[in-house]
Amino acid sequence: xxxxxxxxxxxxxxxxxxxxxxxxxxxxxxxxxxxNGSGSQSxxxxxxxxxxxxxxxxxGKNLFPSNIAGLPTWFTIRASKDGYxxxxxxxxxxIAMNAETAREDILGLHPGSAAxxxxxxxxxxxxxxxxxxxxxxxxxxxxxxxxxxLRKLVRNMVYVGVAAHLLQIDMASVEAALHKQFAKKQKxxxxxxxxxxxxxxxxxxxxxxxxxxxxxxxxATAGKIxxxxxxxxxxxxxxxxVTVVAWYPxxxxxxxxxxxxxxxxxxxxxxxxxxxxxxxxAEDELAAIGMVLxxxxxxxxxxxxxxxxxxxxxxxxxxxxxxxxxxxxxxxxQRTGPSTGxxxxxxxxxxxxxxxxxHGDTKHVILLPGSVKECFEFGYAAxxxxxxxxxxxxxxxxxxxxxxxxxxDPFDYPSKPLDRGKVLTAxxxxxxxxxxxxxxxxxxxxxxxxxxxxxxxxxxxxTRGSGHNSKAAYTEKPDEYVEVMERLTRKFKTAQTLxxxxxxxxxxxxxxxxxxxxxxxxxxxEALDELKKQHKLDVDYLRVRAYPFNDAVxxxxxxxxxxxxxxxxxxxxxxxxxxLDLAADQAVKLRSILHYNGLPIDAESILSELAVxxxx
Amino acid sequence: MATATATPTGTPGPKINRIGLPVIEYRGGKTTLCAxxxxxxxxxxxxxxxxxxxxxxxxxxxxxxxxxxxxxxxYFLSRAHSFNSVHxxxxxxxxxxxxxxxxxxxxxxxxxGDTASIGMGQFVHMMRRNLPMIYIIEDNGVYGLTKGQFxxxxxxxxxxxxxxxxxxxxxxxxxxxxxxxxxxxxxxxSGDKKQLLSMLKAAIAHKGTVxxxxxxxxxxxxxxxxxxKSYKFMQExxxxxxxxxxxxxxxxxxxxxxxxxxxxxxMHDGSHLRLRKLREDYDPTDKVASVxxxxxxxxxxxxxxxxxxxDTVKPSFTDLLNLVDQPLGTQPESVTKxxxxxxxxxMASLQ
Numbered sequence: 030x031x032x033x034x035x036x037x038x039x040x041x042x043x044x045x046x047x048x049x050x051x052x053x054x055x056x057x058x059x060x061x062x063x064x065n066g067s068g069s070q071s072x073x074x075x076x077x078x079x080x081x082x083x084x085x086x087x088x089g090k091n092l093f094p095s096n097i098a099g100l101p102t103w104f105t106i107r108a109s110k111d112g113y114x115x116x117x118x119x120x121x122x123x124i125a126m127n128a129e130t131a132r133e134d135i136l137g138l139h140p141g142s143a144a145x146x147x148x149x150x151x152x153x154x155x156x157x158x159x160x161x162x163x164x165x166x167x168x169x170x171x172x173x174x175x176x177x178x179l180r181k182l183v184r185n186m187v188y189v190g191v192a193a194h195l196l197q198i199d200m201a202s203v204e205a206a207l208h209k210q211f212a213k214k215q216k217x218x219x220x221x222x223x224x225x226x227x228x229x230x231x232x233x234x235x236x237x238x239x240x241x242x243x244x245x246x247x248x249a250t251a252g253k254i255x256x257x258x259x260x261x262x263x264x265x266x267x268x269x270x271v272t273v274v275a276w277y278p279x280x281x282x283x284x285x286x287x288x289x290x291x292x293x294x295x296x297x298x299x300x301x302x303x304x305x306x307x308x309x310x311a312e313d314e315l316a317a318i319g320m321v322l323x324x325x326x327x328x329x330x331x332x333x334x335x336x337x338x339x340x341x342x343x344x345x346x347x348x349x350x351x352x353x354x355x356x357x358x359x360x361x362x363q364r365t366g367p368s369t370g371x372x373x374x375x376x377x378x379x380x381x382x383x384x385x386x387x388h389g390d391t392k393h394v395i396l397l398p399g400s401v402k403e404c405f406e407f408g409y410a411a412x413x414x415x416x417x418x419x420x421x422x423x424x425x426x427x428x429x430x431x432x433x434x435x436x437x438d439p440f441d442y443p444s445k446p447l448d449r450g451k452v453l454t455a456x457x458x459x460x461x462x463x464x465x466x467x468x469x470x471x472x473x474x475x476x477x478x479x480x481x482x483x484x485x486x487x488x489x490x491x492t493r494g495s496g497h498n499s500k501a502a503y504t505e506k507p508d509e510y511v512e513v514m515e516r517l518t519r520k521f522k523t524a525q526t527l528x529x530x531x532x533x534x535x536x537x538x539x540x541x542x543x544x545x546x547x548x549x550x551x552x553x554x555e556a557l558d559e560l561k562k563q564h565k566l567d568v569d570y571l572r573v574r575a576y577p578f579n580d581a582v583x584x585x586x587x588x589x590x591x592x593x594x595x596x597x598x599x600x601x602x603x604x605x606x607x608x609l610d611l612a613a614d615q616a617v618k619l620r621s622i623l624h625y626n627g628l629p630i631d632a633e634s635i636l637s638e639l640a641v642x643x644x645x
Numbered sequence: 646m647a648t649a650t651a652t653p654t655g656t657p658g659p660k661i662n663r664i665g666l667p668v669i670e671y672r673g674g675k676t677t678l679c680a681x682x683x684x685x686x687x688x689x690x691x692x693x694x695x696x697x698x699x700x701x702x703x704x705x706x707x708x709x710x711x712x713x714x715x716x717x718x719x720y721f722l723s724r725a726h727s728f729n730s731v732h733x734x735x736x737x738x739x740x741x742x743x744x745x746x747x748x749x750x751x752x753x754x755x756x757x758g759d760t761a762s763i764g765m766g767q768f769v770h771m772m773r774r775n776l777p778m779i780y781i782i783e784d785n786g787v788y789g790l791t792k793g794q795f796x797x798x799x800x801x802x803x804x805x806x807x808x809x810x811x812x813x814x815x816x817x818x819x820x821x822x823x824x825x826x827x828x829x830x831x832x833x834x835s836g837d838k839k840q841l842l843s844m845l846k847a848a849i850a851h852k853g854t855v856x857x858x859x860x861x862x863x864x865x866x867x868x869x870x871x872x873x874k875s876y877k878f879m880q881e882x883x884x885x886x887x888x889x890x891x892x893x894x895x896x897x898x899x900x901x902x903x904x905x906x907x908x909x910x911x912m913h914d915g916s917h918l919r920l921r922k923l924r925e926d927y928d929p930t931d932k933v934a935s936v937x938x939x940x941x942x943x944x945x946x947x948x949x950x951x952x953x954x955x956d957t958v959k960p961s962f963t964d965l966l967n968l969v970d971q972p973l974g975t976q977p978e979s980v981t982k983x984x985x986x987x988x989x990x991x992m993a994s995l996q
Contacts, residue, residue, distance in 0.1 A: 093654060103952050236689075254995035268988065270981030272973040273744045275737075292991075296983040303969040305980050307744040316737040319730070319767070323741025326728055327706065330981070331741060345731050371959040439992040442985040447978050480974060481706045481726035481742065489704060503719070524692025615988040 033222035053241045055085045055110035059192065062134045063185070064127050066098025071210055072185035073104040075221075077434065078156035079189075079198050080108050080588060084247040088114035089434045090629065095372045097278070101130045108244060111558075114435060115551035116629040121242050122196070124188050125152060126166075135159060143240035145191050160240040162232070164191055169231055173223045186221045190228020196244045200229065251311040254439050258430035259334075261401040262360055263288035264440065265408020266332055266550055267296060270447055271358075273331040274308040275320035277339060280372045281428040285334035314339035318346040321357040322421070324348075326492060328452075328480035330412050332382035334360035337379050338369065342385065347421055348387025349494040351517070354467070354476065356415035356450070360408070360424045362431040365627045374627030375428035377547055378598035382457065383423050384576055384606060394524050395423045395576040399550040403574070404430065405440045407529065416450035419475060427597070428619065429548045451477045455485040466490040466501040466515060474520030521577055531582055535570040542569040542589035542645070544582070546603060549595050549627060555632035556639065563636075564645045568593075573603070578610055586615045593639060595622045597630050628632040647912075663699035663895060671696045673721040683861030684714055684783045688721045690838065691752070691781075694845035695722060696894060706742050706752045710735040710764060713790055714756030714783035714861075733764025736771035740962075741777055747963040750849065751778035758788050761797040761816045768818075772825035772854055774962040779848045779855040780827075782818055783835075786874035792888030793866030796883035798858075800812035804871030818858050819953055820939040823932055828853035828956040832949065834879050835861040843889035844952060850893065850912035854963045860948070879948065886927055886938070886951035890919035911953050920952055929955050 039472055059076070063069040071087065080087045085108050094100035107117050119139055125131040125146035132155060135144050140158040148163035166184050174183040187504060203225055207502040211218045222534075263285050266274075274293075276286045286308075293306045311317040317333040324331035335343065340361050350357055365376040385392055394414060396407040415422040447547050451471075453464055458479070464487070467476045479488040490501040498509040499516075525603050534550075535557060545553045560566050571585040586592055586607070594604040601621040622638045624630040639645075659667040671692045676685050695705070702724035709715035711732035718727045730738040735753050743751050760768050771780070779818065786799040795803070799811045822830045829851045833841040841859065848855040860879055862868050868875045873882075887908075892898050894915035902909060902919055910928055911919040920929055928934055934987050935954045942949045969976070 207861065213718075252996070255990055256995050264988075264991065268983060270976075270978060272976060272981060273741060275741065296987055297662075297981070299969060301969075302967070303971050304967050305973065305976050307963075307966045307968060307973060309740065309744070312766055315734060316767055316770065317916070319734045319737025320741035321743070322730075323708075323728070323738035323743075324745040324974070325741070326738070327742040327745035327970070329741070329745035331745070343967065346734065349731050439996075442988045444985070447982060479726070480746075482746050482972065483702065484703055486703070486724050489724050489726045491727045491729065494731060495729065 051241050052243055053121070054224065054243045054245050055108050055247060057108060057242045058119060059106040059122040059124065060120040060134070061104045061124040061188070062127045062130050063104070065094055065096050065100045066127070067126070067185070068182040069104065069126065069185045070566070072189050073106070074434070075203065075210050076189050076192060077106050078209060078255065079193060079203040080106065080244055081250050082202035082205045083198055083244050084250050085110065085244055086112040086114070086436060088436060090116055091433060092628070093373050101127050108568045110247060110249070113551070113555045113632070114250065115505070115555050116631045118631050118633050122192070122240070124192060125150065126185070126188065141241070143195070143242060145188060145195070153418050162191065162195065162236045164188070164231060164236075167225050170224065174220065174226045179220070180546065183220060183224045186224035187228035190225035191232045191236070193225065193242070194229040194232035195238060196242060198244045199246070199340045200226070201358055209496050212398055214632075250436065252439065253436050255434050255436055256397070256401050256403045257284070257432055258404040258426050259285040259362060259432060260288040261404035261440070262398075262408035262424065262426060262431070263292055265405040266358070268443060269330060269409040269412035271318065271330045271332050271412065272306050273324035273329040274306065274333070275311050275331070276309075276316040276333050277311050277314045277317050277335065279314075279336045279339050281364055281432045282334040282339070282360060283481050284432065285360050285362060296354070311521040314342040315346065318343040318357070318359065321359070322346060322350050322355045325356040325415070326481070330356040330416070332360065334362065336362050336364045337366045340379055344387045347393065348389060348391045350421035351387065351391045351393060352389070353494055354419040354478075355421070355492070356419055357421045358411040358415050358424065359421055360426065363425060363427040365625075369625045372549045373428070375548070375629055376597050376625060376627065377427055377549070378600070378602065378625065379425060380598070380602040381600070381605060382395065382488055383425060392521060393423055394418060394420060394528060395425055396529060397425055397546040397574050397576070398430065399547050399572055399574065401430065401435045401437045402440060409443050410529065413448040414527060416523075417448050417475070417527060418520060419450060419478060420520070425547065429557070430510070451475055453477050453479050455481070455483050455488065456491075458485040458487055458499045460484070463487040465499050467497065467516070468499045469516050469519065473523040474516050474518070475523060515610060525577045525579045528577070528579070530579055531571050531573045531585070533569075533581070533585070534572050535568065537567040537569060539567040539569045540590045542571060542585055544571050544573060544585070544603070545595040545597055546573045549597060552630045552632045552635055553595055556635035559636050560639065561631060564640065566643070576606065578607065582607065583611065583615070586611060586618055589609040591617050591620060592617065593620050593622050593642070595630070595635055597624050599623060599625045646818065658814065662696050664701060666696070666702075668692065670702060670724060671722055673723045674719050676717075676720040678713055678716065678720075679865050681864040683785065683863070684712070684717050686835040686838075687781065687783055687841070687859055687861055688717050690841045690845055692721045693842055693956055694849060698849045699895070700750065700849060705752055706746070708735050708739045708742065708751060708753040710755050710759035712756040712759045712788070714754055714761055717754050717783065720871045723893070732881070733759050734767055735759070736764070736767035736780075740771065740774070740776055743776055743778060743963065744966070746972035747968055748972050753778055753780045755780065755782050757782060757784045757786060757796040757798040761818055769825055772822045772827040772856060775826050775828055775959060777851045777852050777854070777961040777963055779857070783856045783861040784818075784858050784874070785861050785867050786872070787863050787867040789863050789866060801821070801874040803873045806866060806869055817939055817943065818856065820936050822854070822856035823936050823954045826959070827855070827856040828959050829855040829952070830954040831952040832858045832860070834883050834950055835859055836876060836879060837883065837950070840885065840889060840950065843891045844893045846893065847889065847916070847918045847952070849910065850914045850916035850918070852913040853956070853959065882948045884947050884949050886921040886924050886949050886953065887922055887929065889952060890921065892917040892919070910957060915956060918952070918955065923951070929953060932956075
């Protein structure tokens with residue numbers, strides 16, 4: 030299999046036996062190995078949602094290649110009665126549908142795992158310590174799908190049926206999931222349900238249950254939703270009243286914009302059929318952010334979404350946005366770098382480059398969502414912050430959060446009115462007699478601005494990226510330049526008080542603490558639970574949710590002897606950023622646990638490294 | 646309807662325009678460009694055009710990139726918001742600004758380096774979109790602020806002060822703009838007050854991308870013998886393809902014209918642009934022919950000026966986007982923020 034991390038040692042498994050007597054209920058992982066472009070997405074989604082319908086906490090991860098069709102792809106589903114949703118290294122049930130990777134896929138399994146596969150692959154020859162379920166997929170498919178050209182797709186539903194039967198998922202739950210998938214398409218519904226039934230019937234007749242993995246009904250998913258982070262962020266933007274969207278397609282951010290467009294078309298066409306929004310597919314990311322800033326300057330709530338290479342291209346404009354103080358929201362759904370990197374693999378490696386994106390003394394406000402709910406909340410809050418702080422605000426999500434489906438509590442409606450920031454109207458100007466664009470009237474570092482079109486002869490000011498004084502006039506005078514730069518520092522301090530505060534996820538008065546952000550959260554929580562279980566060790570945990578950091582971060586570091594900073598990049602970027610803020614005697618407390626192979630971080634990796642470093 | 650130059654009665658005061666403003670309300674800061682720079686003359690014509698058209702200064706957004714040309718928005722119309730952006734990227738900023746407020750007039754000033762070198766990517770896409778704005782290239786064939794390197798509009802054989810000869814072909818921004826979809830394209834010369842003023846007034850009346858390439862000699866780095874963008878060269882080689890007559894919507898048409906020698910174009914706001922042919926059979930509504938004429942002129946070493954192409958039918962970018970009438974930027978929250986019920990429905994669909 031192409032992804033080494035997923036393949037566990039085969040050696041250790043040789044002599045282990047299968048123990049079907051120990052039931053493993055609602056706590057295992059399924060991996061579906063298919064060929065990219067074979068249409069397995071719907072089948073995988075149905076399988077995931079049928080477990081969800083059984084009331085069992087579930088998460089899914091699509092591990093796909095940068096390719097349209099033909100290359101191998103894997104979809105993993107984790108059922109976890111304890112609600113763990115991080116990637117799990119160990120695969121318990123394999124559904125091997127890709128002849129090319131099937132041998133490697135089965136060799137990667139632990140002893141005692143189960144494998145469902147096309148009987149022609151004869152995978153039994155490779156493992157005698159894995160429960161094998163050979164299935165004649167073509168034969169079953171042909172019987173239920175007379176139309177030959179649909180068989181490639183319908184074949185996938187047969188494995189859903191086989192798996193559902195073996196794992197004892199109720200057919201009613203599969204049917205409910207299928208209903209959601211095909212909504213009003215009755216013909217597709219019937220055809221696919223027929224395939225599911227045929228698969229289940231085959232399994233009932235020919236495949237006696239020999240593995241221990243079972244789904245049993247729970248009630249842990251009632252009222253929950255399933256959504257991907259990109260759609261959640263899009264919803265946040267739409268409810269924040271975004272009006273101008275400029276973008277350039279790039280994996281893995283594209284679906285953020287596609288979802289935004291879908292929602293805008295649904296909710297923001299007025300009674301006369303006119304749009305209260307504009308979406309532009311720009312010629313590149315430079316143009317996308319230029320449009321965002323032009324629109325933000327002229328009063329619109331504007332956004333773009335991109336990934337690493339796009340962030341690099343946005344550097345110059347980001348500095349202009351910072352220095353000329355123009356609002357705008359930039360979603361960065363991180364993928365691996367450097368350069369093109371692995372476009373369909375996840376990482377948290379844009380943190381440093383985004384924090385200081387652009388030349389000169391530039392720094393940016395960054396929000397760090399750690400769940401789909403926060404994608405929504407921060408997607409919304411970013412617009413308030415951008416206009417309040419008059420600066421570009423970056424929302425750093427990642428491929429794992431953005432493109433995978435996650436279970437979540439439903440999102441709460443943001444009932445507070447939108448914060449449009451300090452904008453002077455013509456009436457204000459009549460009262461004030463004029464204004465200085467970059468004067469710190471309120472002492473918070475944030476000036477007052479006017480929008481183009483304000484009907485007052487003194488409304489206009491000159492926006493520029495060149496040196497300017499408090500009246501927005503060109504300057505090369507040292508004092509005037511320093512005054513502006515120091516006010517920007519004050520503004521960044523104000524930002525500390527406005528951005529989402531860190532969350533103290535665990536506080537037991539322990540000596541050791543963990544700091545993490547974004548998607549590392551799921552694995553950190555699981556790892557710390559295990560640490561407590563296995564080693565009776567308590568570890569505190571602070572999840573940072575934004576840059577600049579606020580005082581709570583300093584206090585957390587100060588009140589612990591050692592801090593492990595867990596993050597998904599090679600260069601310890603969060604730790605580096607923290608060290609810039611911390612006093613020298615505090616900075617030395619930081620140690621790093623890093624994960625950067627393109628796969629989402631898992632609890633086992635954190636746990637083992639922490640245990641070694643703590644000498645456990 | 647008020648006339649362009651209302652005659653004050655009683656005590657003589659400053660001349661005021663149809664919205665009651667004197668020309669001084671259209672002026673800007675003191676120029677910091679070189680004395681004699683063509684750009685200053687263009688700024689003056691912009692002031693005249695906005696004044697004579699009676700444009701409310703607050704209804705204009707000025708945009709520019711980086712370079713000598715891009716400084717010039719500081720030297721006219723102080724009462725309008727202005728955005729001096731980054732090098733070569735004014736089109737994107739203008740696009741965003743126009744989308745945020747499509748009820749305003751956007752006036753962009755760029756240079757030949759800012760447009761035809763670093764800015765080519767954004768320039769061509771703006772032309773393609775037919776974004777409603779006026780885009781002026783103050784074209785002198787050299788980089789001024791970095792002391793006189795050739796730009797991409799410099800002609801083959803043109804000579805720098807240092808004696809360096811340009812051996813790469815120039816980019817014809819007008820031919821390119823026409824081909825890509827701009828709907829009002831012309832070339833003028835900063836020294837031709839009358840032609841430039843008429844062209845700017847017609848530009849104000851147009852809805853869609855107006856692309857004006859204005860040859861604007863650089864007195865410091867490109868006004869010497871051997872330059873093809875010098876005052877002298879332009880005075881000798883400027884070949885107007887048509888003579889412009891512009892009658893704004895608020896003035897009566899009182900002179901007849903000969904349809905055989907003149908093309909009349911009715912602009913979006915009801916103004917009339919009359920283009921008297923100086924070259925036989927030149928039709929400024931024929932896209933293919935206009936590009937052909939420009940290419941032939943290059944072959945013959947001519948510098949054509951005039952309005953090369955007008956299309957008042959093609960929808961602008963904001964038309965295509967089907968926007969509401971009011972600016973997007975100031976739409977009230979009641980319009981832009983969907984209700985709690987909407988969110989509830991979305992949540993239910995995800996359960």
